[in-house]
Amino acid sequence: LAKTTQPISMDSYEGQEVNITCSHNNIATNDYITWYQQFPSQGPRFIIQGYKTKVTNEVASLFIPADRKSSTLSLPRVSLSDTAVYYCLVAEGDDKIIFGKGTRLHILP
Amino acid sequence: NAGVTQTPKFRVLKTGQSMTLLCAQDMNHEYMYWYRQDPGMGLRLIHYSVGEGTTAKGEVPDGYNVSRLKKQNFLLGLESAAPSQTSVYFCASSYASGSFKNEKLFFGSGTQLSVL
Numbered sequence: 001l002a003k004t005t006q007p008i009s010m011d012s013y014e015g016q017e018v019n020i021t022c023s024h025n026n027i028a029t030n031d032y033i034t035w036y037q038q039f040p041s042q043g044p045r046f047i048i049q050g051y052k053t054k055v056t057n058e059v060a061s062l063f064i065p066a067d068r069k070s071s072t073l074s075l076p077r078v079s080l081s082d083t084a085v086y087y088c089l090v091a092e093g094d095d096k097i098i099f100g101k102g103t104r105l106h107i108l109p
Numbered sequence: 110n111a112g113v114t115q116t117p118k119f120r121v122l123k124t125g126q127s128m129t130l131l132c133a134q135d136m137n138h139e140y141m142y143w144y145r146q147d148p149g150m151g152l153r154l155i156h157y158s159v160g161e162g163t164t165a166k167g168e169v170p171d172g173y174n175v176s177r178l179k180k181q182n183f184l185l186g187l188e189s190a191a192p193s194q195t196s197v198y199f200c201a202s203s204y205a206s207g208s209f210k211n212e213k214l215f216f217g218s219g220t221q222l223s224v225l
Binding site for chain 1: 113142144149150151152153154168199201211212213214215216217218219
């Protein structure tokens with residue numbers, strides 16, 4: 001079964017680029033890597049999803065090496081409003097979408 | 110454009126009472142899920158449904174029951190509430206375009222439940 005490991009918390013300053021790495025050593029061949037963002041008192045929100053190499057959208061970039069055993073979420077030029085919990089997801093088995101504890105990102109002024 | 114709507118938003122129960130949480134989605138999604146979130150625990154999957162009339166157990170199903178009588182609704186029931194069920198409950202839904210486990214989830218805003 002796939003399982004993800006990511007840092008419990010991270011601090012950064014406004015205007016900097018933030019990279020959050022997630023390891024998923026047992027990822028299955030046909031599984032994607034998905035990242036969600038959660039603000040206090042809200043449900044998680046989809047940020048980005050990828051299978052290999054690099055994916056970029058208006059919010060973030062996702063870098064996935066060739067072996068796919070890890071991935072890195074990159075947030076460019078963060079602001080205070082990017083303070084949130086970020087979850088890296090890989091499917092567990094055939095039918096479950098399991099969230100881990102996520103990474104609590106704190107942006108400082 | 111409501112998306113995923115959860116009712117109620119807040120509820121306080123006494124131990125042993127029962128209640129039902131309602132989740133409704135207007136996106137014609139096949140899949141629906143119930144998660145609970147406790148401080149420091151992330152989200153844990155309670156039950157899920159891959160279509161109308163079907164349900165399955167997640168990580169922490171004990172003490173809960175679910176029903177999916179209509180495609181747009183997914184109900185979570187607590188038959189005899191316990192203090193350990195104090196939590197924030199989130200409902201989510203997703204499309205069924207191919208690989209179930211790679212689908213993008215859409216979440217509701219949550220229900221804060223306290224059991225005294």
